[in-house]
Amino acid sequence: MKYLITGGAGFIGSHLADALVARGDSVVILDNLSTGNSHNIEELIGNPSVSFFNGSILDRDLVDQLVAGVDHVLHLAAAVGVFNIVDKPLESLRINLNGTENVLDACDRFSKPVLIASSSEIYGKNGGGPLNEESDRIVGSPLKSRWSYSEAKAIDESLGYFYFAEKSLAVRIVRFFNTVGPRQVGSYGMVLPRFVAAALKGEPLDVYGTGEQSRCFCHVADAVAGLLSVIDSESTIGQVYNIGSDREISIGDLAKLVIAQTHSASVVAHKSYEDAYGAGFEDMQRRIPDITKIKAATGWAPTRSLETIIDDIAGYVQHAGL
Numbered sequence: 001m002k003y004l005i006t007g008g009a010g011f012i013g014s015h016l017a018d019a020l021v022a023r024g025d026s027v028v029i030l031d032n033l034s035t036g037n038s039h040n041i042e043e044l045i046g047n048p049s050v051s052f053f054n055g056s057i058l059d060r061d062l063v064d065q066l067v068a069g070v071d072h073v074l075h076l077a078a079a080v081g082v083f084n085i086v087d088k089p090l091e092s093l094r095i096n097l098n099g100t101e102n103v104l105d106a107c108d109r110f111s112k113p114v115l116i117a118s119s120s121e122i123y124g125k126n127g128g129g130p131l132n133e134e135s136d137r138i139v140g141s142p143l144k145s146r147w148s149y150s151e152a153k154a155i156d157e158s159l160g161y162f163y164f165a166e167k168s169l170a171v172r173i174v175r176f177f178n179t180v181g182p183r184q185v186g187s188y189g190m191v192l193p194r195f196v197a198a199a200l201k202g203e204p205l206d207v208y209g210t211g212e213q214s215r216c217f218c219h220v221a222d223a224v225a226g227l228l229s230v231i232d233s234e235s236t237i238g239q240v241y242n243i244g245s246d247r248e249i250s251i252g253d254l255a256k257l258v259i260a261q262t263h264s265a266s267v268v269a270h271k272s273y274e275d276a277y278g279a280g281f282e283d284m285q286r287r288i289p290d291i292t293k294i295k296a297a298t299g300w301a302p303t304r305s306l307e308t309i310i311d312d313i314a315g316y317v318q319h320a321g322l
């Protein structure tokens with residue numbers, strides 16, 4: 001199979017490209033290297049089954065040309081990261097809305113199956129128990145840039161779903177919860193690479209807010225295996241699946257675990273959300289995925305522990321000299 005991966009030089013996309021090539025598939029990567037990095041795919045470049053295009057999903061002609069030439073499209077390109085979204089809300093919205101529409105429209109015209117990478121951010125502030133695919137979205141004002149990513153990803157899902165429902169396009173959707181591992185960068189507000197890099201340098205680990213807010217972290221290799229299990233199944237067409245780990249940990253405890261696991265002399269420091277992201281920032285207390293649906297459909301479940309994740313990120317940070 002020949003796959004187009006939009007955002008294939010990014011964190012998840014590059015691991016996905018590695019996994020597809022390792023199983024014998026061909027990969028075409030479209031990425032504008034905004035948050036992605038050519039280092040992520042340097043081992044793939046030169047491989048005859050891989051080609052890379054430095055361009056944007058906003059370029060309709062390029063998207064058409066690349067979609068026409070493959071068997072299947074995996075759409076991961078997006079403007080991501082809290083700092084990015086808050087700093088450049090307009091550009092982020094255009095990429096996440098118009099870019100996805102370009103990809104879906106091309107897939108429809110060339111009849112190519114497509115997977116859309118969505119996000120647990122669509123649930124917004126819904127901090128109840130484990131969130132299943134039917135759980136409600138609770139989001140703040142559309143005028144707050146914080147929520148524009150959630151809004152755009154939700155519209156992406158609706159667009160994808162109605163291309164399936166009205167036009168019979170083979171669309172699959174996955175909602176990644178906090179996905180972590182080597183190659184993720186901390187500079188856009190991702191907590192775990194930021195903590196690991198600080199711990200390795202002996203610098204304070206800045207916990208935003210009380211630190212009682214909790215998250216679940218899934219190793220990128222597990223997340224990629226989950227995505228592959230979805231695209232390899234016929235029964236997943238027209239469906240949405242949560243992909244994440246269901247081990248919950250508070251951010252305060254995560255900071256302590258990172259310090260212990262990396263044998264660091266760092267201390268935990270506290271910073272207000274306001275100081276970190278500016279006035280009026282809202283965050284959710286808990287975000288836990290219910291992964292019953294994907295387990296039942298494909299048998300997938302994450303296998304790697306949080307300690308393994310921290311070790312892998314630390315190894316990467318040291319190797320990359322970050």
Ligand SMILES: NC(=O)c1ccc[n+]([C@@H]2O[C@H](COP(=O)([O-])OP(=O)(O)OC[C@H]3O[C@@H](n4cnc5c(N)ncnc54)[C@H](O)[C@@H]3O)[C@@H](O)[C@H]2O)c1
Binds near residue numbers: 055175
């Ligand atoms: N990492 C997570 O925890 C997480 C959680 C939920 C959803 N996701 C989703 O997974 C996907 C991949 O995210 P990631 O964590 O690998 O982040 P990432 O920033 O590493 O990947 C996004 C990629 O898209 C590329 N890109 C951005 N704008 C583009 C454009 N206009 N044209 C072409 N390429 C463009 C970037 O350069 C980058 O390589 C995204 O759709 C994201 O919303 C990730």
